[in-house]
Amino acid sequence: MTTATLRLETSYLDSRLAPLQRTPRITPTRVFLAAASVWLLSGVYLVAPDQQAVETLFGRVIAPRIMPGLHYALPWPLESVTKLRVRQLQRLVVGGDAADNILGRTPPLRSQFVTGDKNIINMRVVVQYSVGLPADYLFQAQNPAQLVGSAVEAELARRVAQRDVDAVLTTEKASLQDETRAAAQRLLNDYRAGILISTINIESSTPPPEAADAFRDVASARADTARIVNDAGGYANDLIPRARGQAKQMLEEAEAYRLKKVNQSMGDASRFDQIASEYGKAAQVTGSRLYLETMEQVLPRIRKVIVDKNGNLDLTIIRRGDPTTTK
């Protein structure tokens, strides 16, 4: 091949490639630079609002908690980024499984706890937890969920074993939940599990079916007691106000009696006083007048037998039913 033909060929090629001359020529350096910039740009990443991320450089944690937003990390294989949904609550059941309960039975051993007074009860507890510290959550435990379940179960079992059955079933349910949550959280902090327990909820705590009727009877006995006491209270509430009313009535009547008595006597006394003062002025006449007036009032009503001072009395004239007779 001669140089002349080569030149000809290149000039031919040049003319053919003219429209492409505006795009940069592909050289190994450019390819390398392009690849490098793509590689570097691949380090940009986004942490969504509900997420947090952990950055590691060659496996070593360099940023344990990266908040939501746009971030940059050196690309693979230098750094790696793990994102976690920290706010998302995860749910865990301790004790009988919820699924078993739909079928109406729980495997007895899974749900049975022993109380302090050596009673057996069935419990089901729902734990809700979320990621507290992403780095710990990711790197400290093989199976964080199992750790949560175990810690909660252990703390619950220990507390149930110190309370009697009535406390667990009724009065101390809330304190049991709170104490278990706090203690399990302490335990998980000791393990550095990076987990935050948000709630522990005793979904059900029931006596075993073998003794359930006896427990129900206690409940109904309690209701009976309340009813009997209420009835008695009702009796008392009925009785005492009535008695108070009656007492008030008696007092009012007595007061009325007293007033009547006093007023009557005052009236009588005043009447007497007046008559007496007039009587004092003409005692003889007034006495006779009063006597006669009274006789006038009295005698017409009664039967009268008038006998002579010295005469004998024929008693046969006094017969029952006879009209008034005058001899």
Add this chain to the structure above:
Amino acid sequence: MRDRFQKYYPAAAAMAGLMLCYLTFFSVRETEFVLVTQFGRPVRTITEAGLKVKWPFQSAIYFDRRLRTYNPRPSEFLTRDKKNIVIENYVVWKIQDPNRFVQAVGDAIAAEMRLHDIIWSGLSAALGTHDLDSIVGTEREKVQTSSLLDGLTTAADRAALEQYGINVVDVRIKRLNLPEQNKQSVYARMRAERERIARQYRAEGEEQALSIRADADRQKEEILSVAYKQAETIKGQGDAESTQIYGKAYSKNPSFYKLLRTLESYKKVLDDKTTAILSSDSELLKVLMKGEAGAK
């Protein structure tokens, strides 16, 4: 010949360099321990994460250093007071010394078997010195589960670390239960207890109700009797006052009172069923009989 291969030399050198890098540098993650071995002999342990260097002829064995949970099967133990209790525990452990671990144990399953032996014997020894009431009981000061488990954890940790390079972080009782064969008698006891409590509730209710009723009755009697007392006192006052008024008024003229009161009585005493036998000599009839002379 030499010329033909000469242009591959840089590429080959680069390849070799990369290979060397690959063999020399290695990264250790936070979740891992690395044991560097030289022809199978452990040389050093790397416990820190990051980029590490070794000789190309050395090799790296990776171990998961994270916490693991081991759940032994529930087993029955005998307490000091000869009572059976079924205990299910969990063990939190991790590899602490990869060198010893790889030599004495090998893998996680073998490790769990060994842990099971250590903890089972530790637990059964510990429970043998405790009464059931110090594990399960309502008297809180008597319950010693925590100290028992702390002691067990410490002992198990010491033994496991020394022998197997394992760190026992925690041993906890996950579940307590009573043996299956005792359950029926437990249920019977529970029922009896409940019946007793129910009877007690009812009797207490009765007691309370009776006392409420009795109290109400007493209050009623009290209210009424106090009212009676007050009422009679008031009436007495009225009577006394009226007596006093009468006395005061009438004592001014007793003879006239007597006359007036007698006449007043006649009006009431003498009614239509009365028959009066009047002497013609009487004051009233004197005039009738004797004429005007009678009036004198």
